[in-house]
Amino acid sequence: MPVLTAGAGLHETLALLTSQLRPDANHQEDMVFLQNVFSEKSLGYLMKIHEKLRQYEKQSPAPVLHSAANLAEDVVEELQSGPMSSEEKELLHLLTSPHLKAVLxxxxxVAQKNFDPVLPPMPDDFEDELEEESVKIVRLVKNKEPLGATIRRDDATGSVIVARIMRGGAADRSGLVHVGDELREVNGVSIIHKKPDEISQLLSQSQGSITLKIIPAIKEEDRLRESKVYMRALFDYIPLEDKATPCQEAGLPFKRGDILQVVTQDDPTWWQAKRVGDSNLRAGLIPSKHFQERRSFRLSRKDRQGSSGEGSEAGDSDYLTYEEVSRYQQRGHERPRLVVLIGSLGARINELKQKVIAENPHRYAVAVPHTTRPKKPQEKEGVEYHFVAKQQFDADVLNNKFIEHGEYKENQYGTSIEAIRSVQAKNKMCLVDVQPERRKTPSCNNDDYADPSDEDLQEMRQSAIQIDHQYGHLVDRVLIKEDSASACSELRGILERLERETFWVPLGWVRT
Structure with a gap:
């Protein structure tokens, strides 16, 4: 008689068992029945699938991506934004098909392990508590995540009201809890006389199945479709340090430069948003633009009142909050990009720029600046500079013909829009270096700018801090210059990516 090995699988066991079934005079019908069942092809296929799944489970696989559906939506948007080849049209058809969207x-x-456990039966005593169908019993599965809802105490009635539903959270996914619902009980515990902090703690400590007794709002809000509003954060935000937030656990922390998808702006004070690229599908609370600007203004005014009184009105940079942005990728028919390099005092960005241009003069070029200083014997008009009279220079400044200008040693220097366009007309990427006016210095591209002396070292550090504070929100990439060769290589890589990758740019930059 054949013997099974220790590593035999279900399919092998089933085949061996089937082969050993012999009709018996007393149990012939039973044996024939079992033999037919065990010989069924569908059962054999199920056994094979079971074995494959067990083998796969033993490998402890981890998902490569937690948000394949979102990635597919982004690809669809990119494909629809321009002309498509036949292959791209076929890909678009596949990605928008209902079956593939369901699979994703x-x-x-499964990748997020976001499947619900088996719920226990509803307690019998709940049936007696229904008040003419005006009370709703809701059972949710929360696992280790927050409930995804905030509450408030109604000033007039003292009732505990659902203030907001976080998009993507447990409450939102259920579709059973809505803004305006009155909360009566949590897991059979009355919360009528409890403080909001006690209720929030009760909700956060509940794991697995959580049962809510709710009086529905008179008019339930419609589940709105997620918006496609994207914002670049221009400040750092830490919810745990914000005493004004209605629920610190529901807050979304972010850093300056993060791209946020604002999914709802229904609340004028607290928006709901997600970080782009974050695998967490649940939205979090962030201060609205108006609310954050008001807070920044009050803090700035308090700082000025507490100072010696020498300060003036705060600049716009004190109130920077969010900037609406959109995806942008350079297309073949568009002009090459303008790249502006900015550095602190003594950073020698002009030297770095010239090295990159010298390595590939057919691809990169510099806009010839204007100046009012006298031409030196070895210089040529339109090569090192465009030499103009001070009267003409001042008139061009008033007519907004310069993107930047400054004064150095009583001479004017500036980069004109026309000079930039002339570089782009040659199908070259225009590189411009500017220096914020800490000391009056030129934006020139030759040796008029001298190296800083030893006593300028402290000023160089202060310059870097001030540039980051005032202009850091405008910077797309930061290059730390350790040595000339590595800095030059890194800058080349950045310039090459500008031509082929997608970037987030201010919404006003994108032509409609």
Missing amino acids: SVHDT
């Missing part, structure tokens, strides 16, 4: 949705659910 299932993939994300």
